[in-house]
Amino acid sequence: MKLHALLAAAALACAPLGAPSPALAQAPAAPAPAARGASPVFDAVRARDHIRCGVSQGTPGFSVPDGQGVWRGFDVDFCRALAAAVLGDPNKVRFQPYSAQQRFTALQSGEIDVLARNTTYTFQRDIQLGLEYGAILYYDGAGFLARRQPGLTNARGLDGATVCVQTGTTNELIVADFARANRIRLQPLVMQNLEEILQALFSGRCDAMNWDRAALAGTRLRAPRPDDYVLLPEVLSKEPYSPVVAQGDVRWLEIVRWVGFALIEAEENGVTSANVDEMLRSPDPQVQRLLGVSGGFGQMLGIDNRWMYSAIKASGNWGEIFERNLAPLGIDRGINRLWSQGGTLYAPAFR
Numbered sequence: 001m002k003l004h005a006l007l008a009a010a011a012l013a014c015a016p017l018g019a020p021s022p023a024l025a026q027a028p029a030a031p032a033p034a035a036r037g038a039s040p041v042f043d044a045v046r047a048r049d050h051i052r053c054g055v056s057q058g059t060p061g062f063s064v065p066d067g068q069g070v071w072r073g074f075d076v077d078f079c080r081a082l083a084a085a086v087l088g089d090p091n092k093v094r095f096q097p098y099s100a101q102q103r104f105t106a107l108q109s110g111e112i113d114v115l116a117r118n119t120t121y122t123f124q125r126d127i128q129l130g131l132e133y134g135a136i137l138y139y140d141g142a143g144f145l146a147r148r149q150p151g152l153t154n155a156r157g158l159d160g161a162t163v164c165v166q167t168g169t170t171n172e173l174i175v176a177d178f179a180r181a182n183r184i185r186l187q188p189l190v191m192q193n194l195e196e197i198l199q200a201l202f203s204g205r206c207d208a209m210n211w212d213r214a215a216l217a218g219t220r221l222r223a224p225r226p227d228d229y230v231l232l233p234e235v236l237s238k239e240p241y242s243p244v245v246a247q248g249d250v251r252w253l254e255i256v257r258w259v260g261f262a263l264i265e266a267e268e269n270g271v272t273s274a275n276v277d278e279m280l281r282s283p284d285p286q287v288q289r290l291l292g293v294s295g296g297f298g299q300m301l302g303i304d305n306r307w308m309y310s311a312i313k314a315s316g317n318w319g320e321i322f323e324r325n326l327a328p329l330g331i332d333r334g335i336n337r338l339w340s341q342g343g344t345l346y347a348p349a350f351r
């Protein structure tokens with residue numbers, strides 16, 4: 001490389017933040033959205049003027065319709081934030097419920113634009129099913145919710161039990177793996193529908209159910225007598241949840257991914273739904289980039305520079321979404337604390 005080229009490269013790599021490097025100063029402005037290549041999903045979303053968000057049929061804390069039929073939950077709030085970021089309005093989203101079995105087909109066939117449905121990021125789904133994961137937004141692990149019995153204090157104590165699981169979930173395999181690894185006998189009762197499973201659990205047809213622990217904590221509260229059920233202490237697996245999109249539309253994937261990361265970044269920077277207007281005047285360059293005051297990140301994604309202002313105003317930051325939906329179920333943040341507080345939540349650099 002010639003000396004002047006090396007110096008230009010060094011200037012680009014090492015320029016202080018906020019001050020445009022000589023190379024950047026001469027560079028053309030961020031490309032207009034159309035210059036970034038096609039996004040069939042985003043174009044369709046814009047034309048339709050709403051996002052179709054695939055959710056569960058009723059996972060406590062993540063996606064459940066309330067008494068008025070309004071969808072609530074962590075995944076629901078993510079989709080509202082996405083709608084606010086992309087279309088400027090958190091209400092421009094339709095929620096379409098799917099069972100575990102149906103969810104990926106709905107995405108592959110284009111029935112939905114994004115799946116935000118307590119869905120675990122796994123190798124096989126990523127590689128074999130033609131799916132793309134946006135960003136890990138919640139770290140869970142599978143567990144057992146069991147009918148309380150004298151002496152039942154851990155999962156090995158379930159030897160001989162009938163365990164309900166839903167077909168098409170990671171939990172189906174986890175039950176078999178756990179029984180084999182611990183040389184106990186578990187009789188799986190595999191069902192399509194969550195309501196059937198809950199009925200079976202609450203009527204005593206199964207002794208326990210296997211699901212992800214946050215959802216189980218919420219399920220316990222739905223029992224006619226919650227104290228009759230116990231969430232056993234074992235964390236049996238890794239269940240990192242991420243919104244999912246179909247393969248083949250990188251621009252849409254990037255939008256979904258960075259809206260997720262930006263909700264974490266907002267919490268890190270103390271930007272909340274309550275203070276976001278004030279924060280527009282923050283001198284902090286990190287906050288300015290997040291809120292589109294500088295940097296032009298929205299435009300780089302092909303959307304409005306106020307994308308995250310709108311999203312945070314609508315749904316709040318990650319912590320607010322957690323407090324609204326999961327904390328009321330008695331769930332501790334645990335490893336879902338920010339990395340700066342000893343947890344795993346970490347957004348890539350906003351620069």
Ligand SMILES: N[C@@H](CCC(=O)N[C@@H](CS)C(=O)NCC(=O)O)C(=O)O
Pocket residue numbers: 056057058059098099100117118119120165166168169170171193194210211212239
């Ligand atoms: N995170 C796991 C489990 C997801 C899952 O679908 N679990 C079932 C219960 S075991 C569920 O959420 N059912 C709610 C519904 O069908 O609406 C996965 O991605 O496979």
